[in-house]
Amino acid sequence: MSSEKPHRTFSLPVLGDVSRRTAMKAVGATIGVAAFGRAILPLAELKDRVTLQEFLQKHYKELTPQEKATIFERLESETKAQYGAAVSIRDPPPIPGVRFGYAINLSVCNGNGRCAEACHRENNHDRATSQSYIRIFEMPRGTMDLEKGRSTYDHVVPAPDSFYLPVQCFQCENPPCVSVCPVEATWQEPDGIVVVDYNWCIGCRYCQAACPYHARRFNWQQPEVPADEINPDQGYLSNRIRPQGAMEKCHFCLHRTREGRLPACLEACPTGARIFGNLLDPESEIRWVLANKRVFVLKEELGTRPTLFYFFD
Amino acid sequence: MTTLPHTPGPKPTHWVSYPRFIWQSLVLATDGSFMFYAWMTLLTAVALVGANAWAHQVAHGMIVTNMTDHVSWGLYIANFTFAVGVAAGGVMMVIPAYLYHDRRMHDVVILGELLAIAAIVMCLLFVTVDLGRPDRFWHIIPGLGRFNFPVSMLTWDVIVLNGYLLLNLHICGYLLYIRYLGRTPDPRWYVPFIMISIVWAISIHTVTAFLYSGLGGRPFWNSALLAPRFLASAFVSGPAFLIITMLVITRVAGSAKMDFKGPTRTLIQIVRITILINLLMVASELFTEFYTGSAHVAHARYLFFGLHGYHGLVPWIWTAILCNVAAAVLFLHPAIMRSVRWLVVACVLAFIGVWIEKGMGLIIPGFIPSTLHEIVEYAPSLTEWKITAGIWAFGLMIYTVALKIALPIFRGDVNFSRR
Numbered sequence: 002m003s004s005e006k007p008h009r010t011f012s013l014p015v016l017g018d019v020s021r022r023t024a025m026k027a028v029g030a031t032i033g034v035a036a037f038g039r040a041i042l043p044l045a046e047l048k049d050r051v052t053l054q055e056f057l058q059k060h061y062k063e064l065t066p067q068e069k070a071t072i073f074e075r076l077e078s079e080t081k082a083q084y085g086a087a088v089s090i091r092d093p094p095p096i097p098g099v100r101f102g103y104a105i106n107l108s109v110c111n112g113n114g115r116c117a118e119a120c121h122r123e124n125n126h127d128r129a130t131s132q133s134y135i136r137i138f139e140m141p142r143g144t145m146d147l148e149k150g151r152s153t154y155d156h157v158v159p160a161p162d163s164f165y166l167p168v169q170c171f172q173c174e175n176p177p178c179v180s181v182c183p184v185e186a187t188w189q190e191p192d193g194i195v196v197v198d199y200n201w202c203i204g205c206r207y208c209q210a211a212c213p214y215h216a217r218r219f220n221w222q223q224p225e226v227p228a229d230e231i232n233p234d235q236g237y238l239s240n241r242i243r244p245q246g247a248m249e250k251c252h253f254c255l256h257r258t259r260e261g262r263l264p265a266c267l268e269a270c271p272t273g274a275r276i277f278g279n280l281l282d283p284e285s286e287i288r289w290v291l292a293n294k295r296v297f298v299l300k301e302e303l304g305t306r307p308t309l310f311y312f313f314d
Numbered sequence: 315m316t317t318l319p320h321t322p323g324p325k326p327t328h329w330v331s332y333p334r335f336i337w338q339s340l341v342l343a344t345d346g347s348f349m350f351y352a353w354m355t356l357l358t359a360v361a362l363v364g365a366n367a368w369a370h371q372v373a374h375g376m377i378v379t380n381m382t383d384h385v386s387w388g389l390y391i392a393n394f395t396f397a398v399g400v401a402a403g404g405v406m407m408v409i410p411a412y413l414y415h416d417r418r419m420h421d422v423v424i425l426g427e428l429l430a431i432a433a434i435v436m437c438l439l440f441v442t443v444d445l446g447r448p449d450r451f452w453h454i455i456p457g458l459g460r461f462n463f464p465v466s467m468l469t470w471d472v473i474v475l476n477g478y479l480l481l482n483l484h485i486c487g488y489l490l491y492i493r494y495l496g497r498t499p500d501p502r503w504y505v506p507f508i509m510i511s512i513v514w515a516i517s518i519h520t521v522t523a524f525l526y527s528g529l530g531g532r533p534f535w536n537s538a539l540l541a542p543r544f545l546a547s548a549f550v551s552g553p554a555f556l557i558i559t560m561l562v563i564t565r566v567a568g569s570a571k572m573d574f575k576g577p578t579r580t581l582i583q584i585v586r587i588t589i590l591i592n593l594l595m596v597a598s599e600l601f602t603e604f605y606t607g608s609a610h611v612a613h614a615r616y617l618f619f620g621l622h623g624y625h626g627l628v629p630w631i632w633t634a635i636l637c638n639v640a641a642a643v644l645f646l647h648p649a650i651m652r653s654v655r656w657l658v659v660a661c662v663l664a665f666i667g668v669w670i671e672k673g674m675g676l677i678i679p680g681f682i683p684s685t686l687h688e689i690v691e692y693a694p695s696l697t698e699w700k701i702t703a704g705i706w707a708f709g710l711m712i713y714t715v716a717l718k719i720a721l722p723i724f725r726g727d728v729n730f731s732r733r
Contacts, residue, residue, distance in 0.1 A: 022345070026344050033358060036358075036362050037362060037365060040362045040363075040365040040366035040369065041365055041366070041368075041369040042369065043366070043369040043370045043372075043373045043374075044369045044372060044373060046373040047372065047373055047449070051449050056449060056450075060453075060459075060460050136686070138686070146609070146687075147686050147687040148609070148612065148683065148687040150687070152686070152688060168686060177529065177530065177531060180465050180466065181465075181466050181467065181468065181528075181529075182462055182466060183454055183461070183462050183466045183468035183469050183472070184450075184453040184454050184459055184460050184461070184462060185460040185462045186453070201450070201453060201460075202446075202447065202450075203445050203446070203447050203448075203450045203451065203453055203454060204376070204445050204446020204447040204450075205441075205444065205445055205446075205468065206386045206387060206444075206446070207466070207468055207525075209383065209386040210386060210387060210526075210529060210532065210680075210681075211529050211531060212531060212685065213530065213531025213532075213685050214531070214685060214686065215383070215384070215684055215685045215686045215688075217383075218383050219376070219383055219386060219446065220375070220446070221375055221376045221377040221379075221381075221382075222374065222375030222376075222377040223375060244447075245375045245446070246375060246376065246445075246446030246447040247446060247447060248446075300531070303530045303531060304530070305530075
């Protein structure tokens, strides 16, 4: 083929005469392909976790009720197989005329951390990493500069001359995380809650870069929860066990709050610092707080319009 | 192959000549000296190590990287950003060749266009290995998945990067095929695409900068100067790589019938300007940050001097500054036009300087301190280094093979009639 000097040739069945160089190329290519196959062999471990149904699953908003039921059943049996726990996955819809709001009284909060623990258990977070959607900052009095706060305090609370600032997803009205998602895997529901379709997220983590409040968490590996600690009361868009490689975040416990119950963090709070309710209901406690307390939000200048408010008495 | 009549008969159709062109390319791509085989074997080995590390990462989760919820992008996105710059930098050969009709640049401009192809493939790979769920890749394909266009800047990046890849594949493929046939390229079939590709090259790096600068919650990136800075540094790193490429080709393949002297001189003159513009913009950003001294300066302070006892990136950024300043001095010195050795040193310094400045020196400090002002440091894990090295090796393989095909065809050593 090439215009070089004639090569030594030898005969092969079917192919006929081939040059030595061509034969060597074929051998090299074969070894290369085989080596590539061997190199990516670890992918075979995925075959139980990434089934064909999983692979072909459509976006949440495109699913019919029938398809949803099939998917929930599949996820339940996968949880049974992988974690040994019997769970039930539901998908409570947003309630018309409801827009959720949250307020935290920083004069009362004493940093005891029960809310973060309750979130950890309610939402089936990975046990080893003590993951939670809530982080509490111990702040020295006289500043709102988070750089002076610490989220890793480990002593009797409240510490003198400190106040405590619990931070979780603020369910912004203008959420930067939703805008940046390239595949619409995260969106805002009519009741204001920003949710993630854990089975649609591609794990690019752009939303994590965009969120100004460190509200999003990534599943760097498959979460581990002992079977007897798994909360079996699960929502598809909320606390079901999340798959490896997908993003997650606080969802105001929508599997509870959309059915008239309170968020787990509020129920666990021993100080009464947390107030949750419907922003559209003029009679609600949250509306009373907004009307009568001097509330503020974090990083208001960014224009994200959080629906979780803070106030001091 | 079957024998075709050598006597001038009816012109063979593309059905005959195009497969022959592909076959000839395959032969050219796989024929070479001992050094060529050694080089390709080395690259293959590194690429395979990277593929293996990536397979482990997909199976066991991104936990094998050192990224965290605090520093959620690392070495992959750093290299992605840099590689976009290299791809865009190739246009610095195209502009003199086609807008200023620099005859000698025109003869070798294909080097820049092929570099763009290899660099864009690297970009796409760096994004893919950064995905937690690469199996859900199809969700981002327009029409098939849900493409959040035009709101998400990442969808813009998907369009401009793939568009740039297609443009350059067409331009290179067309020119090589026509040269192979021994005909003169029809300007209608490539000049419009070249003109589009010039604008497009600017767009890929602008959009990539907008990915970061559009985030209000990340003050270190939230600067209008980011896109111009990206372009200026791209026009340093791209030409620096091309100058070295031309020196290597001259060394290993001989420059017979290809004049690299003029184009090298032009690229040096370009870098003399762009490297200064880049340094000016870096200085301008740093002045604004440090003189104002607002809370925004925390990232820059961490990067350059360390913050609250954390100094992880300080050695990186001072290495980058030293490389960039030294490269600028060398490029401005008249000796650079005469001494190949100093030219190589200057190009390598500039390349490394921009690689750090735009990668570890730009992506990582955006996350440190975090949005809630916590400091969690980051240094890439062994897996991340393996995968990154693998992608670089694969990119170099593509570029090597592309040059192996293109150079003999452009020199006229190989064509359709002379078999």
